Amino acid sequence: MRSNNSDEDPYIDTRNGFFENLNTGVQYTNKWNDNHTLNFSPKFNRLQYNNTKNIFSQFQLGDSLFNTNARENSFIYKRNIKNNLVYDFKIDPANSLKITTKLNIYNTKSKIYRQSENISKTKLLNNLSDNSSDNNTDKTAFSSSFLFKHKFKKDRRTFSINMDLNILNSDNTGYLYAINKYFDAGNLKQIDTLNQKKNNDNSNKTLSAKAVYTEPLSKKYALEINHEIVRTSRTNNLRTFTSTSNNSNKYDELIDSLTNNFDQQVTINKSGFKISYKHKKVRYSIGNTIGFTHFDLKDITNKKEYKQDFTNIFPSANFQYAYKPNHNFKINYSGRTIQPTISQLQQLRNNNDPLNEFIGNPFLKQSFNHGINLSNISYNFLKEMWVYQSINADVTDNAITNSVIIDKSGKTITQPINMQGSNISVSGWMGAGKKIKKLSLDLNTILQFNYSKFNELINNIKNNNKNASITFGLGIGKTKEKKYDISIQNDLGFNTNRSSIYGKTLQYYTNSLNLSGSAYIKKAWRISTDYELNYREKTDEFSNSVNNNLWNAKLEKTFKNDEFTVFTSINDILNQNIGIDRNFYGNKLTEVRNERLQRFWLVGIRWDFKNKKQTK
Template sequence: MNKLLFFFLFITCINYASAQQESQLKGKVVDTLGKAPLYNAVISLLNKKDSTLSKFTRSGKDGSFNLLRLAKGQYIIMITFPKFADYVDVVNIQEPVVDMGAIALTQKATLLKEVVIQSGRAIRIKGDTTEFVADSFTVKEGATVEDLLKQFPGFQVDSKGQITAHGQRVQKVLVDGEEFFGDDPTMATQNIAAKAVDKVQVYDTKTDQQNLTGLGGNNQGKTVNIKLKENSKKGSFGKAFAGSDFQKYHDAKVLYNRFVGKKKVSVYGTKSTVSTGSLNWEDRQKLGLENDLEYDEVGGYYYSIGSGDDFNDWSLRGLADSYTAGALFNNKWNEDKYGINGSYRFNRLSTRNESSTLTQTILSDGLLYRSDSVISNGLNQQHALNGKYEWKLDSLASIKFTTAGIYKTTQGFNHTNSNTQNEMEQYLNKNDQTRENETERKQLDNLFSYKQLFKKKDRQLLLTLRFGLVEDDNNGLLYSKFEKHDGNGNFVSDSITDQQKLFTGNSRTIGTKITYSEPLTSKLSLVVDYGFNNNNSASNRASYNNEGNNKYEILDSLYSNNFNLDASSHSTMAVLKYVGKKTRFAMGSGLSALQLNLKDLYKDKKTNYNFLNLTPQATYSYQLKQQTWFYVNYSGTTRQPSMNQLQPFRDNNDQTNIFIGNPNLKVGFNHRFNTSYSSYKVLTGTNLYVGASYGFTQNDISNSSIIDASGKRTYTPVNVNGNNYWNFWGNWNHGQGEKKLRHYIQLNANGGRNINFINNEKGTNNSANFNINYGIGYDIKDKFNFRIGPSAGYNSSRSSLRKVDNNYFSYGGSANGYVLLPGKIELSSDINANLRQKIDAFDRNTNIIQWNGSISRKVLKDKSGKIIFLANDILNQNKGYNRNIGSTFVTDERYLRVSRYFLLKFEWSFNKMPTGK
């Protein structure tokens, strides 16, 4: 009996000890809205390592569940229930009892626009928004948001900080839904630490009107919203660095950020000779305001000098010496009832450039070759202010006022030597030209919007008002000596131009738009809008000939004009919008009447233009299954000729290329079709994004050129039919997690047909470009990572005027890596290769391989400092190059860029936030 009792106690102890090594997982499944328990929901537990099923059960009548005898480790829990969105999350079981509490499932029929998926990689899809949970992606210590974005499937970040997401350029980056330094998106991506980020959202860039109608506009791009962790909004952080080669190159920046809840204060300054110091990606002519092209129909008629954005590395030609500074203040208070956002930026950029351009012109009876050699210097300065004030009147009404102002000055010097030869290498002409310019621009843009919601769901009213002012002044000198070749080895002077160019212009734009949405059923709404815009502008261009002793007092009426323009438009649109369980569509059409009253003050002549425009729109999307969408869109938009194209104005700024306006141009109409497919698989981390577009334009605007025996070209805009364009892109990513290979394949193709005329003969060019890129990546956090992405492409161009082989292959790709060596030394390297096959037009080597590297080590007691030895363009091949192939021409441009240099840099970062360590 004692032996039996002892045996029973022994077995009990073993079972008890075994139970101590096992765990249980429990929780309760409820409805998100009513918090009611969900009975018979399926709870599956998968092994995170290989996604095999470990255990499953069903919830009880009170919604509770309990999974017993679980080995410790990481699992994936999946909960499914009919008519509810699936719930997938990672759970780490280390304790004897893990209680997940109440798990709320989202009812699809209630929240049609929000399908939430959580996974080990934590990618959530909410309607048209894709959300990435930052902590689920592996980045090295000290990584920025830009480094984090490179880890996301479907994202690309180039060397200039420009981001592409799901095949489209990212146009705007927000921080907690607010602009960070206006239209300077890389201020956020390159300076905010990745560990301070909670989530990153990406969605289509749309205006309020487009969100209301459900239609996409002309803004083909994406917006990224960086949501910070709550404990990262308390305190300050910043960075400062300085580097130099102790000769001619230096680079320095200081940035300070102070976050207190919803209040943000930031200041920065830079000084550099290796970049522009700017943080812009592209020209934002609306200065940070919403760029709604349908709204501002008449804004494009005012043409001015110096209206582009010169402060970005993307368009930089030559060597730079730059200064920048800026400040930002952002705050919300009284339970977010009030909000304010303001920023100031200063840019100063001087450039020096030497460039050479070869141009092959294709004629039906021969070829012409033009060579340009240019020396230029420039100084651009800019002050920019952005401000926004938001006021929530109550739970249903809100007001927003946005203002943006800019003051910009430029000074430029340009000396050009050019000559033209025929295919027998016989000279036809040469031209020696010098230009000097000083420009000044003042611009102010204001936007007021009022949004009114109603108690009835989906009923909404949106009112916007816009007021804008522009003033331009330009003072320039032009000296040009054009000489013809007499065929006997001599050049004969043909014409000498010595003129002063004065330009004054101003523009005032007033506009309003009202949009109203009325629900017809629970799923169907009618959206209507009306808009009015008016623009009054003046443009006075005067050319004065030098009468001797540098006195420019004789007006050259042939190259001068003085116009006043009054442009008014009335527009209306009606759209039916349907939002169903899996299907969404919107379709409608707009109608606008545009009237232009143009007055030639020199000739005292008035010309009236009346354009009637129809703009049909349609969008359809279908959810094939969770995380899988199909989308198709059509838009019809008009293309009015610009004021510069309509004016019978002659431009002689280049004696070898004379431009003449055409007052008889017609309105063009553009048809554009887009389609895309997206799919995301949670457990395998597989993403697929595919898209294509096609468009053609009726009465498109092209050029008609006449080239005389001396090689001089005179061209004018004309209407043509038959122009089209197409594009295809695809992105496939597979693999997720640390210490696992990740693969991606990217496909890009584009092309089209372009028509113009040369010497009264029609020239048609068909072009196509194809590129494929395969890449693999691997990470061990804070120790090692690498990415390799070789690429290959083919470019085809064929002209109807003459058979010329301008087809070529291109190869290259990119590779980058990081490794932590003994002694805490960090070694990183990246290489970008662009190898192009030579073409018949220009037999020049165009291969560029840029290899950069750095060696660094953290210093100071808290490791907040870093000493970096940086090597840029180790192979000394970073030369500016651009190739452009058209229907009647091929150009090959070379220009200066910052090439090989070595910097010794010291960088210091500080973080006075709870997550700072």
């Protein structure tokens, strides 16, 4: 469901559901006097999307379990016009100017209907809910960028100034109707009926300017000095009304507890430097930036004001070593702040989902993130062999996380807070591939892993969460041009999750087997097929079968030097295409099953312009 105190549109998962998409646009480019270039590209997009999904979620709280079964139907209609204008002006050999302007206009309509039931560990009802929402959002986004560059007579001495203006305005009208029933030990205790209208005006304006000067210190060393000023203004004015008359379409009473006008002003001044070195196979740089941030938060409705000032240090460093041709080792480090969003700061109760409410926290402070990346890439063209390794690590101090209060009826209230300690995430990807020329075989293998640790509060008790996953893949393929193409790929995965409050480790295996092949008949005819087997291990929490087989086939014929292709295909021959997603977050696990387009035939013709025979 859309949050009425954010700029986010309803989420559209293009892997699932059914959608109709229309795109059209033109592009105009002109260049004159070799110094001026103008590019203008207006585009239009219209998207209609609908989806039905069944959701099972389990909230674990000590010896208690809250199991929710829900069914959600959504219909979304989006229409947008995008305009992009770019002007490049080469003033003279030493000076250049680039101006970029974008104007985008959006309209989004959404209708979401959700039914749910929450059941205790002993199979007793906690709550029942029928919830429908209807939203209409108009949004306008304008941005303009000005970039001026100057090269001095001295080599590598440069100066540049960049100015950016970004404006985002949105106007939303939403309707919420919900009937919620609360139970105690399986007995009906209370019924709540909501019939509300929400008007939300949201504005976000950012103006920034950055100047950069570079100076060569020697043939190997260079110095960069920069200064940046950023001014951001955000407002969010939400008004919620309810109906008190017999006419349910007349909303005549303002709900004070769900109404708030909030203003955020942020000013940032940053000054920094970077020293870089470049010689033969080695490159490295080290730098630091000092920033001064001022927050001025105004709760206009309640006549409250919150001011905060921060002094931040943003270190950065990177090292690169090209130890052989096409062999490269890199290491990068950077530090940055993470600012709370206006929806996290605004102390307003969001009841779009009455059983899962959200309230902002004006006392939130910024968090700080340390990020490091190591990578090694090598490729041997003669041996047709490649190797790649990459590891990323992030540590976030004073992280913004959630405090969740859940009552015995299964209703939750979530509020963002700063938690002492560090949130940690580590991920890695390693792969290698080689072509065995004598057998004309392509071999590849991959190894991926992810680990994360974060803290939150559940009913005022600290909850430490650890998630880990690892995937190992092995593939083999054989190709002969205009004859055949065969490949096999298998990926085996293992997932684990542990929550300190629940005290039980959840784990399961997954496996994905992919087979594909194609064969040519007299070069003009081609028959191809692909098969995918997805296996997901059953668990105590996920006891239903979630395995499926996907099989597709196609027959095609080309004409006139492959310029035209006529084809017929059948997708999902076994009629088992289903969308299943499992997710662990803290002490909550979720499984979502989405509708997808299943078995269907397709007949078509394709015109490939690049293969069009050229005439002299």
